[in-house]
Amino acid sequence: MDYQKILDEIDSELSTTQFNGKVASYIPELANVPADQFGMHICCMQGGNYAIGAHSTPFSIQSISKVFSLTLALLYEGKATWKRVDVEPSGDPFNSLVQLEHENGIPRNPLINAGALVVSDILVSHLENPKKDYLAFIRKISGNPKIDFNLKVAASEKKWGFRNSALINLMKSFGNIKNDVEEVLDFYFHKCSIEMSCQTLAQTFLLYANHGCLLLNNERILTKTQAKRINAIMQTCGFYDEAGEFSFRVGLPGKSGVGGGIAAIHPGAYSVVVWSPKLNPKGNSSMGMAALELLTTKSGLSIF
Amino acid sequence: MDYQKILDEIDSELSTTQFNGKVASYIPELANVPADQFGMHICCMQGGNYAIGAHSTPFSIQSISKVFSLTLALLYEGKATWKRVDVEPSGDPFNSLVQLEHENGIPRNPLINAGALVVSDILVSHLENPKKDYLAFIRKISGNPKIDFNLKVAASEKKWGFRNSALINLMKSFGNIKNDVEEVLDFYFHKCSIEMSCQTLAQTFLLYANHGCLLLNNERILTKTQAKRINAIMQTCGFYDEAGEFSFRVGLPGKSGVGGGIAAIHPGAYSVVVWSPKLNPKGNSSMGMAALELLTTKSGLSIF
Amino acid sequence: MDYQKILDEIDSELSTTQFNGKVASYIPELANVPADQFGMHICCMQGGNYAIGAHSTPFSIQSISKVFSLTLALLYEGKATWKRVDVEPSGDPFNSLVQLEHENGIPRNPLINAGALVVSDILVSHLENPKKDYLAFIRKISGNPKIDFNLKVAASEKKWGFRNSALINLMKSFGNIKNDVEEVLDFYFHKCSIEMSCQTLAQTFLLYANHGCLLLNNERILTKTQAKRINAIMQTCGFYDEAGEFSFRVGLPGKSGVGGGIAAIHPGAYSVVVWSPKLNPKGNSSMGMAALELLTTKSGLSIF
C-alpha cells in the first residue's frame, strides 16, 4: 500500500474544501490556537512513516490522554478496574451527571470525563509521584523524552473546571473516588494538558496496533487481552456522541480530543493521527474525520 | 382554643406509641444525638405560649434555615430572586442533579439543596460579612441574641459535603453561582449548623404566621406578598418528597430538617415547632409528623 | 363579604386587560371555541350565588373531571387506591412517561394523565356500565340531571390520543392497568369530554368545600378524611407545572383543565369556578388565574 500517495491525495482533496466548525473556546489557551492548521501522520507496523502538513507541530492532546491513563491503570489494577468503571457506550454527553446519579456513581466507560476521573483516582492511589511518574510512562511508550505538560493549559482547565468538579464530587459522594478530589482533579487536568505532535502520538499508538507491545524493542506493555479491551472500548466509546457515525465513516478504533486531534489504529497494520482544530458540533475535528474517512476509503482497510 | 390541653393529649397519646425511623447518620454530630427526645412548642398570635417535652433543648435546625435564607435574600433581591431559582415542587430527591442538568442550572425551588445554595450565593454577594450578618439577622427575627452556629457540625458537613459540592459546581458551570464555590459552601454549611430550640424556632416562625411582621414590635420585615410567597413555597416544597403527604396529614405550610425539627404555621393563628430526631424514609421526623397531624386534627384548624 | 361587589370589580378591572395565551389546539373541537369568553361563579356555603359573564355557558371540563373520578374511586377502593397511584407532585409535564419508567408504572398523583388513567381503570373494574354510571354520579353530586358527554370531543380525543395511549400501555406493561386498554381509554376520553358551566361546576365543587357532604341535603359522599385528602392533592398537584405559582398567586386548592376552566375552593367558605379559553404556556387559563388572584386578594381569604 502506498500510504504516502494516499496522504498526498487526501491533502490535495481537502485543501480545496472549506470545513465548518469552531475551535474549542472554554479556555483561552485552546481558543487562541490558529484554526486552519492541519497535519496527519501514519506509522506502519512494517516500519514506514508517512506524513503531510503540520504533522510535527505539538498540540494539546486533551481527551486522547484518557487512553494512556487507562493503559497505565490496567497495569496496576488489571480487571479490578472494571468494578469502578463500566465498558459500555454512554448515550449521554461526555460530561453528563444524569447517568452517574442513576447508576450509583459508576461511570459508563473510561473515555468519558467521569470514567477518566475514576481512572485518575486509581493512578493517584498507585503512583508515588503521579504527575512525574505519568509523564515518565508517556515518554517511555512514545519513545520521546521531551513530552511535557503545558502548565498554562492545566491551570486554565482547573480555573474553569466546574463541571469536572461536579462529576468528581458526585462520584466521591457515592464512594467511587478514594483520594482527595483536588489532588485527583489537579492530576487529571495536567494529563489533559500534555502536548504531542501527530508524529509522536502516532508512534505511541503503535502500542495498540501492535497488540500491546512496543514496536521498537518488542517490550510487552499490555497483555494481548488488555490491548484488545482498550481497542474495543475505543471502537464503541472513543468519539463522544458520535461513536456510531465514526464507526461507519472511518471504521477504526480511536480517540478524539477537543484540541482537534484524533488518534486511530488498524490493529496489526498501522496507527494514524490527524490534527485540525475546528470541531464539529459533537466535539470531533471536522477536517480530521474527513481525512480519516478518505484514508480508509482509499486504502480499503476499514474493519467493516 | 385550649392549646395546652391539646398538647397534653398529644403527649399522652404519643408516649405509648413506638416510632420507627433512624437518626440522620451522615455526620457523627447528628448520629450521636439521643434518638428518643421529643419536644413541641406553640406560639399563638394572640400571645400565648404552650409547650410539652424538650421544647427548650437546642437542636440542629439544618434545612429549616433555608426559610430564613430565603427571607433575607428576598429583602436584598426581591422578585429578581426568581430569575435564579424557581418556585415549583421538584419531584426529585432533595439532592438530585438530574433536574439541574436538564434545566440549565436553575433549581426548582429554594427549599431543596440546590436552590438553597443559589440563595446562599445571593447572600454572599450582598452581605459584607456573610456569617456574622446572617447570625445578626436570625438573632433579630427570633428576638434571641444567643443563637449561634455549631462549628463542629459546620466542619463535619463540609468534610462530607461532596454531594453539595457537586450541586454547586454544576450550577457554577451553568453560570448560576456568582461567587467562589468554597466561600458559598462554607457559608451554607454554617447556616445549616445553627442550633435553636422548639421554643426559639416557634417564636421566629411567628413572622410567617403574622404575614411578614415581627409580633413583638410590629416591625415589618417582609411585605405581605413576600410572606405569602414564602408560605406558599413551604406548602408545596417544604417536605422533600413528602410535600403531598404532609399537606394531607397536617395541612399547614412548613419546613423540616434532618436534625428532626419541623416548623409550621397556621397563617393568622399560630406557629408550631416539633422536634424528634428519628426520621422516616423520606427524611422527615416520624414522631414530629404524627404530633402535627394530631394537632390539626384536634384543633380542627387544618387549612383544608 | 360582598362577593358580588368583588366579582363586579374583577370584571371591570379585567375587561381592560389584554390576556395573552392560546386556546388548546390539539383537537378541532377545542381549537374552535371563541377565545375571548369569560365567566365566573361563586357558591357560598351559607347559600349565596354570585356570578359575572358567561357563567352559565357550558364548556369542556377536561382535566377537572379527574377530581370527580378520584372521588368515585375513593368510594370504591378507599385507601387501597394509594397502592396504585401516589399523592406527590410530579415535577414533570402532565403527560411525561419518564417518571413512570423510573418508578415501575406507579404515577405520581391522580391529577396528571397517567394517574387519571389508573383511576379510570379502577372505575372500569367497579362500575357495571362505566360511562352511564359515571354520568349518574356527576349528575347526582352536581344536582344537575342534564350534564352529558360531548361525543364529538370524546371521538376527537381518541383519534389524537397517542400520548395517552403510550402512557396506558406503559403502565399496562408494569401490571398497573387491569382492564383492556382500549376500554379504559374510551372511558377516560368520555369523562374529559363532559360539558359543564361555571355555575354547575361551582355547585359540584361545594362538595369539597363542605368537607365531603352535599350542601343541598347534607348527604355525606366522602368521609372528612377523604375530602381532606382530595383537597390536599388539589393544592399540591392541581395545576400541572404551575402548582407553586398557583399556590402563591391564588392560595386555594383547585384543578384546571385545558378547556380553560379552573375550579377552586376555600374549605368551609365557598367554591369558585372561572372560565376563559386562552391558556398560558403551562396550560392554565391566563385570565382565569388573574381573576382568582384578584378574588383572594380582594377578599383577603387566601389560605396563606
Next chain:
Amino acid sequence: MDYQKILDEIDSELSTTQFNGKVASYIPELANVPADQFGMHICCMQGGNYAIGAHSTPFSIQSISKVFSLTLALLYEGKATWKRVDVEPSGDPFNSLVQLEHENGIPRNPLINAGALVVSDILVSHLENPKKDYLAFIRKISGNPKIDFNLKVAASEKKWGFRNSALINLMKSFGNIKNDVEEVLDFYFHKCSIEMSCQTLAQTFLLYANHGCLLLNNERILTKTQAKRINAIMQTCGFYDEAGEFSFRVGLPGKSGVGGGIAAIHPGAYSVVVWSPKLNPKGNSSMGMAALELLTTKSGLSIF
C-alpha cells in the same frame, strides 16, 4: 483456517461447562423452548460450510430480524432513513421510553425496539403487502423459500406487546410514525416471529460479510456504503446494553435476539450464527457469546 476443527474444539470445551441464564419468558412460545439446545454454523466466503450441534433447527430469530428490516428500508429510503432514526448507541435498555421523550421521538438507532418500529413504519409505507413482500425479500436473500412466520408467536407477541405499543404511540405523538399504529405493530410482531436455523441465518448474513452482494449469484442488494453502514451499526448497537462487552469478547459486528440466536460477520471472511436459548441478564445468549469468543480467539480473527 480449519474452521471445522475450531468448531469441534468449541463443542468439546463448552459441553463440559454449565451456563447460567434464563430462557425468555414473556410469551409462552419462547418460555417453552428446551433450554439446553446449542447449534453453530459458519459460512465462509470462499464457499465452505462448517457446523456443530443443532445448527439446522429453526428458532425464533426475534430481534435479528431488525437487521433485515433495516436492509430493506435502506433500499427504499436510502439516506432519508437517518432523518427518522439515528445511528448512535443508546445507553438505555432496548425498550426505554426516556430517550424518546427527551429527543422528540427520534430513536437512537434502528436495532433497538423504537428504531425497529420506525423502520417497520417505513416499510409499511412502501410495501404493497408488507408481510408477504417482506417474507419474499427474506426468502430471496437467504436463498431459502421455506422461511415463514410463526403465527402463534406473532399473536402472543401482540397480546403481550404493551411496551412496544407504548413506544409506537409515543413516537406517533411526535409525528414519527406515519401509518396506523396497529398495522405497524402487527407487521413488526410478524417479522420478529420468523423462524430460521443457524444454517439459514448464516447463509443470509453472508450478504453483510460480502459487502452487500449475494454470494450465490453476485447480485448486488446493498451498495458497499450501505453494507458498511449496517455493519458499523451492528458493531456499536447490536447487543443491547452489552455492545462494549461484545466488542471486546467477540470483536465482530452482529445482532442478537431473545430467542437465543446471535448472528455475526467477519467482513470479507465469513458469517457465523450461534444459537442457545439461555440468556444472560443483558438478554444475550450466554453460551452463544462464549462460543463466539472462543471462535475469534482460536481463529485469531477478531477485528481488534
